[in-house]
Amino acid sequence: MNRRVINRRLDRCFKTLGAISTIFGLLVLLILIVDVLIDGIPRLKWDFFMSFPSRKPEAAGILSAWVGTLWVMAVTALIALPLGIGAGIYLEEYAKKNRLTNFIEINIANLAGVPSVIYGLLGLGLFVRFFKLERSIIAGGFTLALLTLPVIILSTREALRAIPFSIREASYALGATKWQTVRYQILPCALGNILTGIILALSRAIGETAPLITIGALTYIAFLPRSLLDPFTVLPIQIFNWISRPQKGFFANAAAGIIVLLFLTLVMNTIAIVLRQRYQKKVRW
Amino acid sequence: MQGPILKVRELRAFYGKKEVLKGISLDILPNSVTAIIGPSGCGKSTFIRCLNRINDLILDFRMEGKVLYHDNDIYANAIDVVELRRRIGMVFQKPNPFPKSIYENIAYGLKIYGLNGKQQLDEIVENSLKKSALWEEVKDNLKQNALTLSGGQQQRLCIARALAVEPEVILLDEPCSAIDPISTAKIEELIYQLKQNYTIIIVTHNMQQAARVSDYTGFFLLGELIEFGKTEEIFKAPKDKRTEDYITGRFG
Numbered sequence: 001m002n003r004r005v006i007n008r009r010l011d012r013c014f015k016t017l018g019a020i021s022t023i024f025g026l027l028v029l030l031i032l033i034v035d036v037l038i039d040g041i042p043r044l045k046w047d048f049f050m051s052f053p054s055r056k057p058e059a060a061g062i063l064s065a066w067v068g069t070l071w072v073m074a075v076t077a078l079i080a081l082p083l084g085i086g087a088g089i090y091l092e093e094y095a096k097k098n099r100l101t102n103f104i105e106i107n108i109a110n111l112a113g114v115p116s117v118i119y120g121l122l123g124l125g126l127f128v129r130f131f132k133l134e135r136s137i138i139a140g141g142f143t144l145a146l147l148t149l150p151v152i153i154l155s156t157r158e159a160l161r162a163i164p165f166s167i168r169e170a171s172y173a174l175g176a177t178k179w180q181t182v183r184y185q186i187l188p189c190a191l192g193n194i195l196t197g198i199i200l201a202l203s204r205a206i207g208e209t210a211p212l213i214t215i216g217a218l219t220y221i222a223f224l225p226r227s228l229l230d231p232f233t234v235l236p237i238q239i240f241n242w243i244s245r246p247q248k249g250f251f252a253n254a255a256a257g258i259i260v261l262l263f264l265t266l267v268m269n270t271i272a273i274v275l276r277q278r279y280q281k282k283v284r285w
Numbered sequence: 286m287q288g289p290i291l292k293v294r295e296l297r298a299f300y301g302k303k304e305v306l307k308g309i310s311l312d313i314l315p316n317s318v319t320a321i322i323g324p325s326g327c328g329k330s331t332f333i334r335c336l337n338r339i340n341d342l343i344l345d346f347r348m349e350g351k352v353l354y355h356d357n358d359i360y361a362n363a364i365d366v367v368e369l370r371r372r373i374g375m376v377f378q379k380p381n382p383f384p385k386s387i388y389e390n391i392a393y394g395l396k397i398y399g400l401n402g403k404q405q406l407d408e409i410v411e412n413s414l415k416k417s418a419l420w421e422e423v424k425d426n427l428k429q430n431a432l433t434l435s436g437g438q439q440q441r442l443c444i445a446r447a448l449a450v451e452p453e454v455i456l457l458d459e460p461c462s463a464i465d466p467i468s469t470a471k472i473e474e475l476i477y478q479l480k481q482n483y484t485i486i487i488v489t490h491n492m493q494q495a496a497r498v499s500d501y502t503g504f505f506l507l508g509e510l511i512e513f514g515k516t517e518e519i520f521k522a523p524k525d526k527r528t529e530d531y532i533t534g535r536f537g
Contacts, residue, residue, distance in 0.1 A: 097344055165342075166381035170443070173339055174394035174450055175371030184393065185383055 075141025155197020192279025437468020
Protein backbone atom coordinates (compact mmCIF):
# COMPACT_ATOMS: atom_id res chain seq x y z
CA MET A 1 0.00 0.00 0.00
CA ASN A 2 1.38 3.35 -0.79
CA ARG A 3 1.47 6.31 1.51
CA ARG A 4 -1.46 8.11 -0.06
CA VAL A 5 -3.88 5.27 0.48
CA ILE A 6 -2.78 4.89 4.07
CA ASN A 7 -3.21 8.58 4.68
CA ARG A 8 -6.66 8.60 3.19
CA ARG A 9 -7.72 5.63 5.34
CA LEU A 10 -6.30 7.22 8.45
CA ASP A 11 -8.20 10.35 7.65
CA ARG A 12 -11.44 8.45 7.24
CA CYS A 13 -10.80 6.48 10.44
CA PHE A 14 -10.34 9.65 12.41
CA LYS A 15 -13.44 11.20 10.94
CA THR A 16 -15.53 8.19 11.95
CA LEU A 17 -13.97 8.12 15.41
CA GLY A 18 -14.76 11.79 15.94
CA ALA A 19 -18.32 11.37 14.76
CA ILE A 20 -18.82 8.39 17.08
CA SER A 21 -17.51 10.34 20.08
CA THR A 22 -19.82 13.23 19.33
CA ILE A 23 -22.84 11.00 18.85
CA PHE A 24 -22.03 9.03 22.00
CA GLY A 25 -21.94 12.17 24.13
CA LEU A 26 -25.14 13.56 22.66
CA LEU A 27 -26.92 10.23 22.86
CA VAL A 28 -26.15 9.70 26.55
CA LEU A 29 -27.33 13.22 27.28
CA LEU A 30 -30.49 12.65 25.27
CA ILE A 31 -31.28 9.39 27.07
CA LEU A 32 -30.77 11.12 30.41
CA ILE A 33 -33.04 14.00 29.52
CA VAL A 34 -35.76 11.81 28.00
CA ASP A 35 -35.63 9.51 31.02
CA VAL A 36 -35.95 12.43 33.42
CA LEU A 37 -38.75 13.98 31.37
CA ILE A 38 -40.76 10.73 31.28
CA ASP A 39 -40.39 10.27 35.04
CA GLY A 40 -40.87 13.87 36.03
CA ILE A 41 -43.38 15.56 33.73
CA PRO A 42 -46.49 13.96 35.29
CA ARG A 43 -45.49 15.54 38.62
CA LEU A 44 -45.06 19.05 37.24
CA LYS A 45 -48.32 20.52 38.46
CA TRP A 46 -49.12 23.69 40.33
CA ASP A 47 -49.32 21.77 43.62
CA PHE A 48 -45.78 20.53 43.17
CA PHE A 49 -44.46 24.07 43.15
CA MET A 50 -46.67 25.17 46.00
CA SER A 51 -46.22 22.31 48.49
CA PHE A 52 -43.66 21.71 51.18
CA PRO A 53 -41.79 18.40 51.28
CA SER A 54 -43.77 15.60 52.84
CA ARG A 55 -43.52 11.97 53.91
CA LYS A 56 -46.02 11.11 51.23
CA PRO A 57 -44.47 11.45 47.78
CA GLU A 58 -47.74 12.52 46.09
CA ALA A 59 -48.15 15.41 48.53
CA ALA A 60 -44.52 16.55 48.50
CA GLY A 61 -43.40 19.63 46.59
CA ILE A 62 -40.53 22.00 46.05
CA LEU A 63 -41.91 25.20 47.56
CA SER A 64 -39.28 25.57 50.26
CA ALA A 65 -36.57 24.44 47.83
CA TRP A 66 -37.17 26.98 45.08
CA VAL A 67 -37.83 29.79 47.52
CA GLY A 68 -34.61 28.83 49.30
CA THR A 69 -32.74 28.76 45.98
CA LEU A 70 -34.02 32.25 45.16
CA TRP A 71 -33.00 33.62 48.56
CA VAL A 72 -29.54 32.05 48.49
CA MET A 73 -28.88 33.16 44.92
CA ALA A 74 -29.99 36.69 45.75
CA VAL A 75 -27.59 36.83 48.69
CA THR A 76 -24.83 35.27 46.59
CA ALA A 77 -25.32 37.79 43.80
CA LEU A 78 -25.50 40.74 46.21
CA ILE A 79 -22.18 39.77 47.76
CA ALA A 80 -20.31 38.35 44.80
CA LEU A 81 -21.19 40.98 42.18
CA PRO A 82 -19.84 44.14 43.79
CA LEU A 83 -16.82 42.33 45.23
CA GLY A 84 -16.05 40.44 42.02
CA ILE A 85 -16.51 43.35 39.63
CA GLY A 86 -14.70 45.70 41.99
CA ALA A 87 -11.74 43.36 42.36
CA GLY A 88 -11.67 42.75 38.62
CA ILE A 89 -11.61 46.47 37.85
CA TYR A 90 -8.95 47.10 40.45
CA LEU A 91 -6.67 44.32 39.27
CA GLU A 92 -7.04 45.16 35.60
CA GLU A 93 -7.10 48.95 35.62
CA TYR A 94 -5.55 50.22 38.81
CA ALA A 95 -3.12 47.71 40.27
CA LYS A 96 0.51 48.01 39.24
CA LYS A 97 1.64 45.02 37.26
CA ASN A 98 4.29 43.48 39.49
CA ARG A 99 5.15 40.17 41.15
CA LEU A 100 2.48 40.56 43.81
CA THR A 101 -0.38 41.17 41.39
CA ASN A 102 0.96 38.37 39.22
CA PHE A 103 0.87 36.07 42.23
CA ILE A 104 -2.66 37.17 43.09
CA GLU A 105 -3.75 36.61 39.50
CA ILE A 106 -2.42 33.05 39.40
CA ASN A 107 -4.07 32.27 42.70
CA ILE A 108 -7.45 33.59 41.63
CA ALA A 109 -7.25 31.41 38.54
CA ASN A 110 -6.43 28.46 40.81
CA LEU A 111 -9.26 29.27 43.19
CA ALA A 112 -11.70 29.10 40.29
CA GLY A 113 -10.73 25.44 39.94
CA VAL A 114 -10.92 24.41 43.61
CA PRO A 115 -13.55 21.68 44.24
CA SER A 116 -16.71 23.18 45.62
CA VAL A 117 -16.78 20.95 48.70
CA ILE A 118 -13.64 22.76 49.90
CA TYR A 119 -15.56 26.01 49.82
CA GLY A 120 -18.21 24.24 51.87
CA LEU A 121 -15.63 23.39 54.52
CA LEU A 122 -14.39 26.98 54.51
CA GLY A 123 -17.96 28.22 54.84
CA LEU A 124 -18.60 25.82 57.70
CA GLY A 125 -15.51 26.96 59.58
CA LEU A 126 -15.83 30.67 58.85
CA PHE A 127 -19.48 31.62 58.50
CA VAL A 128 -21.33 28.87 60.36
CA ARG A 129 -18.93 28.42 63.29
CA PHE A 130 -16.72 31.50 63.63
CA PHE A 131 -19.28 34.16 62.74
CA LYS A 132 -22.01 32.02 64.32
CA LEU A 133 -24.40 32.48 61.42
CA GLU A 134 -25.58 28.89 61.90
CA ARG A 135 -27.07 27.05 58.95
CA SER A 136 -28.72 30.16 57.63
CA ILE A 137 -29.47 31.57 54.20
CA ILE A 138 -26.80 34.18 54.75
CA ALA A 139 -24.15 31.55 55.55
CA GLY A 140 -25.13 29.65 52.41
CA GLY A 141 -25.13 32.82 50.33
CA PHE A 142 -21.68 33.81 51.58
CA THR A 143 -20.32 30.33 50.87
CA LEU A 144 -21.63 30.30 47.31
CA ALA A 145 -20.40 33.87 46.88
CA LEU A 146 -16.88 32.71 47.75
CA LEU A 147 -17.27 29.97 45.19
CA THR A 148 -18.38 32.27 42.38
CA LEU A 149 -16.09 35.17 43.25
CA PRO A 150 -12.98 33.92 41.40
CA VAL A 151 -15.01 33.19 38.28
CA ILE A 152 -16.58 36.65 38.33
CA ILE A 153 -13.21 38.35 38.92
CA LEU A 154 -11.67 36.44 36.03
CA SER A 155 -14.48 37.12 33.59
CA THR A 156 -14.58 40.81 34.56
CA ARG A 157 -10.86 41.10 33.92
CA GLU A 158 -11.16 39.34 30.61
CA ALA A 159 -14.02 41.60 29.55
CA LEU A 160 -12.01 44.70 30.47
CA ARG A 161 -8.91 43.41 28.72
CA ALA A 162 -10.90 42.99 25.52
CA ILE A 163 -11.49 46.76 25.30
CA PRO A 164 -8.90 48.23 22.92
CA PHE A 165 -6.14 50.30 24.44
CA SER A 166 -6.97 53.08 21.97
CA ILE A 167 -10.25 53.79 23.81
CA ARG A 168 -8.33 54.33 27.04
CA GLU A 169 -5.84 56.57 25.24
CA ALA A 170 -8.65 58.59 23.70
CA SER A 171 -10.24 59.15 27.08
CA TYR A 172 -7.04 60.02 28.93
CA ALA A 173 -5.96 62.34 26.14
CA LEU A 174 -9.12 64.39 26.76
CA GLY A 175 -8.12 64.87 30.37
CA ALA A 176 -10.25 62.16 31.91
CA THR A 177 -9.25 60.64 35.23
CA LYS A 178 -8.86 56.92 35.62
CA TRP A 179 -12.23 56.59 37.29
CA GLN A 180 -13.97 58.61 34.55
CA THR A 181 -12.33 56.47 31.90
CA VAL A 182 -13.41 53.27 33.60
CA ARG A 183 -16.89 54.50 34.47
CA TYR A 184 -17.89 56.17 31.20
CA GLN A 185 -15.90 54.38 28.53
CA ILE A 186 -14.57 51.01 29.61
CA LEU A 187 -17.36 49.64 31.79
CA PRO A 188 -20.16 50.41 29.29
CA CYS A 189 -18.18 48.68 26.56
CA ALA A 190 -17.36 45.69 28.71
CA LEU A 191 -20.76 45.35 30.36
CA GLY A 192 -22.11 42.70 27.97
CA ASN A 193 -19.19 40.39 28.55
CA ILE A 194 -19.14 41.05 32.28
CA LEU A 195 -22.84 40.19 32.55
CA THR A 196 -22.31 37.02 30.55
CA GLY A 197 -19.57 35.94 32.94
CA ILE A 198 -21.73 36.73 35.95
CA ILE A 199 -24.72 34.78 34.70
CA LEU A 200 -22.61 31.76 33.86
CA ALA A 201 -21.01 31.90 37.32
CA LEU A 202 -24.41 32.14 39.01
CA SER A 203 -25.85 29.35 36.91
CA ARG A 204 -23.03 27.17 38.14
CA ALA A 205 -23.75 28.19 41.74
CA ILE A 206 -27.46 27.44 41.42
CA GLY A 207 -26.73 23.76 40.91
CA GLU A 208 -24.16 23.46 43.69
CA THR A 209 -25.05 20.88 46.34
CA ALA A 210 -21.86 19.83 48.06
CA PRO A 211 -20.85 23.11 49.72
CA LEU A 212 -24.35 23.69 51.06
CA ILE A 213 -24.61 20.17 52.45
CA THR A 214 -21.20 20.69 54.04
CA ILE A 215 -22.31 23.81 55.86
CA GLY A 216 -25.31 21.83 57.04
CA ALA A 217 -28.22 23.08 54.98
CA LEU A 218 -31.26 21.07 56.01
CA THR A 219 -32.93 18.61 53.72
CA TYR A 220 -36.37 18.83 55.23
CA ILE A 221 -37.83 22.30 55.56
CA ALA A 222 -41.57 22.69 55.95
CA PHE A 223 -41.72 26.45 56.27
CA LEU A 224 -40.65 29.50 54.30
CA PRO A 225 -37.71 31.53 55.58
CA ARG A 226 -38.70 34.84 57.12
CA SER A 227 -35.24 36.32 57.48
CA LEU A 228 -31.72 35.79 56.21
CA LEU A 229 -30.87 34.01 59.46
CA ASP A 230 -33.43 31.23 58.96
CA PRO A 231 -32.42 27.74 57.89
CA PHE A 232 -33.07 26.84 54.29
CA THR A 233 -32.89 24.19 51.64
CA VAL A 234 -32.27 24.53 47.90
CA LEU A 235 -33.39 22.65 44.82
CA PRO A 236 -30.36 20.40 44.34
CA ILE A 237 -30.42 19.37 48.00
CA GLN A 238 -34.10 18.56 47.79
CA ILE A 239 -33.45 16.46 44.70
CA PHE A 240 -30.54 14.73 46.38
CA ASN A 241 -32.75 13.96 49.35
CA TRP A 242 -35.56 12.49 47.26
CA ILE A 243 -33.23 10.32 45.23
CA SER A 244 -31.88 8.71 48.38
CA ARG A 245 -35.38 7.64 49.47
CA PRO A 246 -36.44 4.04 48.79
CA GLN A 247 -40.06 4.76 47.75
CA LYS A 248 -40.72 4.89 44.02
CA GLY A 249 -42.87 8.00 44.29
CA PHE A 250 -40.00 10.15 45.42
CA PHE A 251 -38.13 9.17 42.29
CA ALA A 252 -40.72 10.94 40.18
CA ASN A 253 -40.42 13.94 42.50
CA ALA A 254 -36.66 14.00 42.03
CA ALA A 255 -37.08 13.84 38.26
CA ALA A 256 -39.52 16.73 38.36
CA GLY A 257 -37.12 18.72 40.52
CA ILE A 258 -34.33 18.02 38.06
CA ILE A 259 -36.48 19.35 35.22
CA VAL A 260 -37.07 22.58 37.13
CA LEU A 261 -33.36 22.95 37.88
CA LEU A 262 -32.37 22.17 34.30
CA PHE A 263 -34.89 24.69 33.06
CA LEU A 264 -33.50 27.38 35.37
CA THR A 265 -29.89 26.87 34.26
CA LEU A 266 -30.99 26.67 30.64
CA VAL A 267 -32.79 30.00 30.94
CA MET A 268 -29.77 31.63 32.58
CA ASN A 269 -27.40 30.32 29.95
CA THR A 270 -29.70 31.46 27.18
CA ILE A 271 -29.79 34.96 28.63
CA ALA A 272 -25.99 34.90 28.74
CA ILE A 273 -25.74 33.85 25.10
CA VAL A 274 -28.29 36.42 23.94
CA LEU A 275 -26.49 39.17 25.85
CA ARG A 276 -23.17 38.18 24.37
CA GLN A 277 -24.48 38.12 20.84
CA ARG A 278 -26.35 41.35 21.07
CA TYR A 279 -23.26 43.00 22.52
CA GLN A 280 -21.00 41.63 19.80
CA LYS A 281 -23.29 42.93 17.11
CA LYS A 282 -23.40 46.39 18.58
CA VAL A 283 -19.71 47.09 19.02
CA ARG A 284 -17.07 46.43 16.44
CA TRP A 285 -13.72 48.08 16.25
CA MET B 286 7.54 87.79 19.18
CA GLN B 287 6.33 85.47 21.91
CA GLY B 288 8.63 82.99 23.61
CA PRO B 289 8.33 79.25 23.06
CA ILE B 290 5.25 77.56 24.49
CA LEU B 291 7.04 74.23 24.87
CA LYS B 292 10.71 73.71 25.57
CA VAL B 293 12.14 70.24 25.40
CA ARG B 294 15.54 69.76 27.01
CA GLU B 295 17.72 66.66 26.71
CA LEU B 296 14.70 64.38 26.55
CA ARG B 297 15.61 60.72 26.75
CA ALA B 298 12.96 58.01 26.64
CA PHE B 299 13.16 54.28 27.27
CA TYR B 300 10.86 51.33 26.76
CA GLY B 301 12.32 48.82 29.18
CA LYS B 302 16.05 48.88 28.51
CA LYS B 303 15.71 50.15 24.96
CA GLU B 304 16.55 53.82 24.52
CA VAL B 305 14.23 55.31 21.90
CA LEU B 306 15.01 58.99 22.34
CA LYS B 307 18.61 59.98 22.89
CA GLY B 308 18.56 63.51 24.20
CA ILE B 309 16.17 65.68 22.23
CA SER B 310 16.14 69.46 22.68
CA LEU B 311 13.90 71.82 20.77
CA ASP B 312 11.49 74.74 21.20
CA ILE B 313 7.92 74.96 19.95
CA LEU B 314 6.59 78.43 19.16
CA PRO B 315 2.95 79.34 19.78
CA ASN B 316 0.52 79.42 16.85
CA SER B 317 2.88 77.51 14.63
CA VAL B 318 2.74 74.11 13.00
CA THR B 319 5.73 71.95 13.73
CA ALA B 320 6.20 68.77 11.73
CA ILE B 321 8.22 65.85 13.02
CA ILE B 322 9.48 63.65 10.20
CA GLY B 323 11.70 60.62 10.03
CA PRO B 324 11.66 56.96 9.07
CA SER B 325 9.62 54.40 11.02
CA GLY B 326 10.98 53.57 14.44
CA CYS B 327 12.96 56.80 14.79
CA GLY B 328 11.09 57.82 17.95
CA LYS B 329 8.90 60.56 16.52
CA SER B 330 5.67 59.14 17.96
CA THR B 331 7.36 58.52 21.29
CA PHE B 332 8.48 62.12 21.23
CA ILE B 333 5.08 63.72 20.91
CA ARG B 334 3.57 61.16 23.27
CA CYS B 335 5.95 62.55 25.88
CA LEU B 336 4.49 66.02 25.49
CA ASN B 337 1.09 65.20 27.03
CA ARG B 338 2.40 62.36 29.18
CA ILE B 339 0.20 59.82 27.44
CA ASN B 340 3.24 57.55 27.50
CA ASP B 341 2.73 57.26 31.25
CA LEU B 342 0.14 54.62 30.38
CA ILE B 343 2.80 52.36 28.89
CA LEU B 344 4.04 49.99 31.55
CA ASP B 345 7.80 49.94 31.06
CA PHE B 346 8.13 53.51 29.80
CA ARG B 347 10.70 55.75 31.49
CA MET B 348 12.01 59.20 30.64
CA GLU B 349 14.77 61.59 31.59
CA GLY B 350 15.30 65.25 30.82
CA LYS B 351 12.78 68.07 30.90
CA VAL B 352 9.68 69.14 29.05
CA LEU B 353 8.69 72.69 29.95
CA TYR B 354 5.19 73.92 29.14
CA HIS B 355 4.95 77.66 29.77
CA ASP B 356 8.19 77.15 31.67
CA ASN B 357 6.68 74.56 34.02
CA ASP B 358 8.19 71.09 34.07
CA ILE B 359 5.31 68.81 33.08
CA TYR B 360 7.01 65.83 34.69
CA ALA B 361 7.26 67.58 38.07
CA ASN B 362 5.31 66.01 40.93
CA ALA B 363 3.13 69.06 41.40
CA ILE B 364 1.76 68.88 37.85
CA ASP B 365 -1.84 67.74 37.47
CA VAL B 366 -1.65 65.34 34.52
CA VAL B 367 -5.39 65.55 33.92
CA GLU B 368 -5.21 69.33 33.55
CA LEU B 369 -2.10 69.04 31.37
CA ARG B 370 -3.85 66.70 28.93
CA ARG B 371 -6.76 69.08 28.78
CA ARG B 372 -4.43 71.88 27.68
CA ILE B 373 -2.42 69.67 25.33
CA GLY B 374 -4.87 67.64 23.25
CA MET B 375 -4.01 64.69 21.07
CA VAL B 376 -5.25 62.93 17.95
CA PHE B 377 -3.97 59.44 17.32
CA GLN B 378 -2.72 57.55 14.34
CA LYS B 379 -5.73 55.28 14.04
CA PRO B 380 -9.10 57.04 14.44
CA ASN B 381 -10.36 55.99 17.86
CA PRO B 382 -13.87 57.33 18.40
CA PHE B 383 -15.76 56.02 21.39
CA PRO B 384 -18.41 53.45 20.43
CA LYS B 385 -21.09 56.04 21.13
CA SER B 386 -23.02 58.65 19.19
CA ILE B 387 -21.25 61.46 17.36
CA TYR B 388 -22.71 63.90 19.86
CA GLU B 389 -21.58 61.89 22.87
CA ASN B 390 -18.08 61.59 21.48
CA ILE B 391 -17.64 65.33 21.59
CA ALA B 392 -19.69 66.01 24.70
CA TYR B 393 -17.69 63.49 26.74
CA GLY B 394 -14.65 65.73 27.23
CA LEU B 395 -16.95 68.52 28.44
CA LYS B 396 -19.13 66.37 30.65
CA ILE B 397 -16.19 64.94 32.57
CA TYR B 398 -15.23 68.52 33.24
CA GLY B 399 -18.62 69.16 34.80
CA LEU B 400 -20.27 70.94 31.89
CA ASN B 401 -23.87 69.74 31.67
CA GLY B 402 -26.10 72.47 30.27
CA LYS B 403 -27.77 71.08 27.17
CA GLN B 404 -27.73 74.34 25.26
CA GLN B 405 -24.09 74.96 26.02
CA LEU B 406 -23.16 71.41 25.04
CA ASP B 407 -25.14 71.65 21.80
CA GLU B 408 -23.34 74.84 20.95
CA ILE B 409 -19.85 73.50 21.60
CA VAL B 410 -20.60 70.27 19.74
CA GLU B 411 -21.72 72.26 16.72
CA ASN B 412 -18.77 74.64 16.84
CA SER B 413 -16.25 71.82 17.23
CA LEU B 414 -17.74 69.93 14.30
CA LYS B 415 -17.67 73.09 12.22
CA LYS B 416 -14.04 73.73 13.10
CA SER B 417 -13.12 70.22 12.04
CA ALA B 418 -15.14 70.58 8.80
CA LEU B 419 -17.43 67.69 9.63
CA TRP B 420 -20.59 69.59 10.52
CA GLU B 421 -22.16 69.63 7.07
CA GLU B 422 -21.74 65.87 6.73
CA VAL B 423 -23.18 64.84 10.09
CA LYS B 424 -25.46 67.65 11.30
CA ASP B 425 -28.60 65.59 10.74
CA ASN B 426 -27.23 62.42 12.31
CA LEU B 427 -25.65 63.48 15.56
CA LYS B 428 -27.27 60.53 17.35
CA GLN B 429 -25.69 58.08 14.94
CA ASN B 430 -22.97 55.76 16.28
CA ALA B 431 -19.57 57.22 15.49
CA LEU B 432 -18.25 53.84 14.36
CA THR B 433 -20.53 53.98 11.34
CA LEU B 434 -18.60 56.96 9.94
CA SER B 435 -15.86 56.48 7.36
CA GLY B 436 -12.25 56.45 8.51
CA GLY B 437 -11.63 60.01 7.37
CA GLN B 438 -14.80 61.25 9.06
CA GLN B 439 -13.87 59.37 12.23
CA GLN B 440 -10.51 61.11 12.26
CA ARG B 441 -12.11 64.53 11.82
CA LEU B 442 -14.50 63.59 14.65
CA CYS B 443 -11.46 62.82 16.81
CA ILE B 444 -10.07 66.25 15.96
CA ALA B 445 -13.43 67.86 16.82
CA ARG B 446 -13.42 65.93 20.08
CA ALA B 447 -9.96 67.24 20.90
CA LEU B 448 -10.94 70.82 19.98
CA ALA B 449 -14.08 70.76 22.12
CA VAL B 450 -12.15 70.94 25.38
CA GLU B 451 -10.34 74.10 24.19
CA PRO B 452 -6.73 72.99 24.31
CA GLU B 453 -3.83 75.27 23.60
CA VAL B 454 -1.63 72.72 21.89
CA ILE B 455 -2.78 69.89 19.63
CA LEU B 456 -0.60 66.87 19.04
CA LEU B 457 -1.32 64.97 15.85
CA ASP B 458 0.31 61.54 15.68
CA GLU B 459 0.32 60.59 12.00
CA PRO B 460 -3.32 61.62 11.71
CA CYS B 461 -3.57 60.80 8.02
CA SER B 462 -1.75 57.49 7.86
CA ALA B 463 -4.91 55.40 8.10
CA ILE B 464 -7.20 57.41 5.82
CA ASP B 465 -7.76 58.15 2.14
CA PRO B 466 -6.18 61.03 0.14
CA ILE B 467 -9.34 63.14 -0.02
CA SER B 468 -9.84 63.04 3.73
CA THR B 469 -6.13 63.74 4.08
CA ALA B 470 -6.51 66.89 2.01
CA LYS B 471 -9.41 67.96 4.21
CA ILE B 472 -7.37 67.44 7.35
CA GLU B 473 -4.41 69.35 5.94
CA GLU B 474 -6.72 72.24 5.08
CA LEU B 475 -8.02 72.02 8.63
CA ILE B 476 -4.53 72.16 10.12
CA TYR B 477 -3.85 75.29 8.14
CA GLN B 478 -6.94 76.97 9.60
CA LEU B 479 -6.43 75.77 13.14
CA LYS B 480 -3.01 77.37 13.24
CA GLN B 481 -4.65 80.74 13.92
CA ASN B 482 -5.77 79.65 17.35
CA TYR B 483 -3.73 76.63 18.29
CA THR B 484 -0.20 75.40 18.43
CA ILE B 485 0.09 72.23 16.40
CA ILE B 486 2.69 69.51 16.41
CA ILE B 487 2.23 66.86 13.75
CA VAL B 488 4.11 63.63 13.32
CA THR B 489 4.13 62.41 9.75
CA HIS B 490 6.11 60.08 7.57
CA ASN B 491 4.79 61.89 4.52
CA MET B 492 7.37 64.54 3.61
CA GLN B 493 5.14 66.38 1.15
CA GLN B 494 2.62 66.72 3.95
CA ALA B 495 5.25 68.17 6.25
CA ALA B 496 6.34 70.60 3.55
CA ARG B 497 2.73 71.62 2.85
CA VAL B 498 1.40 72.20 6.34
CA SER B 499 4.25 73.10 8.64
CA ASP B 500 6.23 76.18 9.58
CA TYR B 501 8.97 74.27 11.35
CA THR B 502 10.28 70.79 10.76
CA GLY B 503 12.34 68.44 12.88
CA PHE B 504 14.04 65.44 11.32
CA PHE B 505 14.42 62.44 13.62
CA LEU B 506 16.71 59.52 12.96
CA LEU B 507 17.27 56.59 15.31
CA GLY B 508 16.15 58.52 18.36
CA GLU B 509 18.15 61.64 17.62
CA LEU B 510 17.06 65.04 16.36
CA ILE B 511 19.27 65.47 13.34
CA GLU B 512 18.03 68.82 12.22
CA PHE B 513 15.41 71.32 13.28
CA GLY B 514 14.47 74.62 11.70
CA LYS B 515 12.14 76.49 9.37
CA THR B 516 10.42 74.07 7.04
CA GLU B 517 11.56 75.98 3.97
CA GLU B 518 15.18 75.76 5.00
CA ILE B 519 15.00 72.11 5.93
CA PHE B 520 13.52 71.20 2.57
CA LYS B 521 15.43 73.62 0.37
CA ALA B 522 18.79 73.78 2.05
CA PRO B 523 19.26 71.06 4.64
CA LYS B 524 22.48 71.45 6.58
CA ASP B 525 22.95 67.80 7.43
CA LYS B 526 23.77 65.19 4.79
CA ARG B 527 21.38 62.67 6.40
CA THR B 528 18.47 65.12 6.24
CA GLU B 529 19.18 65.73 2.61
CA ASP B 530 19.34 61.99 1.89
CA TYR B 531 16.03 61.45 3.63
CA ILE B 532 14.04 64.25 2.05
CA THR B 533 15.35 63.46 -1.39
CA GLY B 534 14.16 59.90 -0.88
CA ARG B 535 17.53 58.20 -0.76
CA PHE B 536 16.43 56.15 2.27
CA GLY B 537 13.56 55.72 4.72
